[in-house]
Structures are given as structure tokens and as C-alpha cells.
Amino acid sequence: MSIGWGVNGEAWKWRRRLFAWEEEKVGELCLLLQFVNLQVNKEDTWIWNLEKLNTFSVRSAYNFQTSQHSVDTPVDVKKLWLKDVPLKVVVFAWRLFRNRLPTKDNLVRRGVLYNGSCLCVTGCGDLETVNYHGWWLNPLASLAYG
Amino acid sequence: MSVYALSFFKAPSGIVSSIESILNCFFLGGNDNHKKITWVDWNTVCLKKEVGGLGVRRIREFNNALLDKWCWRLLTDKNSLWYMVLTARYGEEGGWVLDDGRAASAWWRVIAALRRESWFSNHVCRVVGDGKQTYFWSDVWVGGVSFKDRFTRLFELAVDKWVSVFDLCQLGGG
Numbered sequence: 001m002s003i004g005w006g007v008n009g010e011a012w013k014w015r016r017r018l019f020a021w022e023e024e025k026v027g028e029l030c031l032l033l034q035f036v037n038l039q040v041n042k043e044d045t046w047i048w049n050l051e052k053l054n055t056f057s058v059r060s061a062y063n064f065q066t067s068q069h070s071v072d073t074p075v076d077v078k079k080l081w082l083k084d085v086p087l088k089v090v091v092f093a094w095r096l097f098r099n100r101l102p103t104k105d106n107l108v109r110r111g112v113l114y115n116g117s118c119l120c121v122t123g124c125g126d127l128e129t130v131n132y133h134g135w136w137l138n139p140l141a142s143l144a145y146g
Numbered sequence: 147m148s149v150y151a152l153s154f155f156k157a158p159s160g161i162v163s164s165i166e167s168i169l170n171c172f173f174l175g176g177n178d179n180h181k182k183i184t185w186v187d188w189n190t191v192c193l194k195k196e197v198g199g200l201g202v203r204r205i206r207e208f209n210n211a212l213l214d215k216w217c218w219r220l221l222t223d224k225n226s227l228w229y230m231v232l233t234a235r236y237g238e239e240g241g242w243v244l245d246d247g248r249a250a251s252a253w254w255r256v257i258a259a260l261r262r263e264s265w266f267s268n269h270v271c272r273v274v275g276d277g278k279q280t281y282f283w284s285d286v287w288v289g290g291v292s293f294k295d296r297f298t299r300l301f302e303l304a305v306d307k308w309v310s311v312f313d314l315c316q317l318g319g320g
Binding site: 012013014022028033039043046055058059080081091094095098100101 | 192194203204212215218265269270272275276280299304306311314315317
């Protein structure tokens, strides 16, 4: 079905005769309508365009409203959040990746320990930090924490 | 978490911050007498897991998202009893339940404000089928702005302000 809306068409009922500039506006309006095609037997619907299924979801609304908060370093969720691993272990690993564990260098930085005492607790002679030396290769540390 | 209450009422900001501070205290492991070091700040804890947080929900945003569902249902659930109660009390014009200012209930004032937020209206749009349920002037159905706002003067001059797209099309000779 096409819409035949001319400037002087019967569709428009105005409260008074239009001035010339107002008729121009009607022309503008008709221009916008020229590609409109109504479909018989199809209801008008609303679409929520943050969801694939086009219906509103609280999750999509929440995600949108919190997406402005700074996006941090991406994490491979599947590798960190494993189902079989106890939650406290996961959280520990999460803090490890973020360097948010009370290692000596972190404690010194926060003024808990004084500067001279940041050597590794295992006595390997290196600084105790969350680097891969301290955590993955130092057997004593992995015994103590693992 | 009190999802049910949050899905209907807007939590006062004082309540939101006390809930968050309880959650934060639990996470940090300290108490009032014995403070512990804040190793991870609360904003980071609230980030989604995909971007390096623990995925704890922000109460205020979660509350708003739950309430936004009412805004969606205002558009799509017009045959329901609660909608009829709203229109009976506040009146309806062009498919839009009126705000009714200060006389409105606290609940309706919150919802009426949320539906006006631009981010919400930017993400809903009208798909016209037969045009019977769409108001020609007041609905946003072509070009992202309602004709009422785009052609203010013409809307003022129109005799029938709440004509449907379908009816207008019929008059135009279809």
C-alpha cells in the first residue's frame, strides 16, 4: 500500500489556511513520507535496539549504563573463572594478575614496611614482587602459597 | 540481593551507599574497629569480569535498569490492568501517560523521569506495520524525531492531533 499524501491532499485538515512557508513545511513532511509503506495485517511494534531479540532486557540496560566506567585490561574470562577451582583461589589469582597482593614491594610502596626490607621471603636474593620469577619459578613461594 | 524491592522502588542514595559499603567491608575483610588495607578499589571490583573486575553489581545502575523495564512495559504492555489504572489516574495523550507533576505518586514520578532520559528513548524505536497503533504526530516512527517536534507549527495547526498513521493514510487515499 502506498501513501498518496500531497500538499493539498485530503489527509491534512488544518485549523486555517496555511501560509506559503507553512505549505513548504508540508512539502518537506511529504518528502519524508514518500518511502513509507504500510503493511496490512502487521501490527506496529516497539524495538529495543540494545538486544538481539529486540525486546528489553534488564541486563542490556545495566550493561549500557555501566559501560562508561573505565574499561580495564581485558582478561581471558574462561581461563581465570574456572568452575572447578575454589572461589578463593580464583580471587587470589585475580589479585595476582592485577598486582594487588601484599607482596613486599607493594607493602613498601604503601608505607607498611620500610624500604630496606623488600627482598623475597624465600631468601633467593631478589626483590619480592608479583613478577613471573617470584610466582611461577620460585619453588619455595609456590609451596608457601600454592 | 533485594532485587524485588529494587525492581519497583527507587532506592534512596543513602541506602545505596550503605549497601555498597557493607559489600565493600565484606570484600576488604575489615570491620569498624579494625580497618584493613584497600587492595582493590570498589570501582574495579564492580567492573565486569570480562574487563578485569569481579562483576559485583552497582546498586544504583542496577536499580535504574530494573526500573527501566517499567518504561518498556509502558510502551508494550498497554492492555494490562496496571496500565489502565495509570491512564485512569493521570490521563493519556497520544499513547503517552501524562506526568501530572507533583500530585503524582512517588513511584510514578520516578518512572516518568526515567522514560524521559535520552539514553532510554534513543534505544527504543517504532516499527510501523499497518500503522493503526502509531500516532502520526507524537510517535517517533520516521527519521528519529517525532513530527510533533520536527514540525511544531504544523502540529499546532493540525485539527486532529492524535490521528493514527493508518487513519491519515486512509484519508490520503491510500
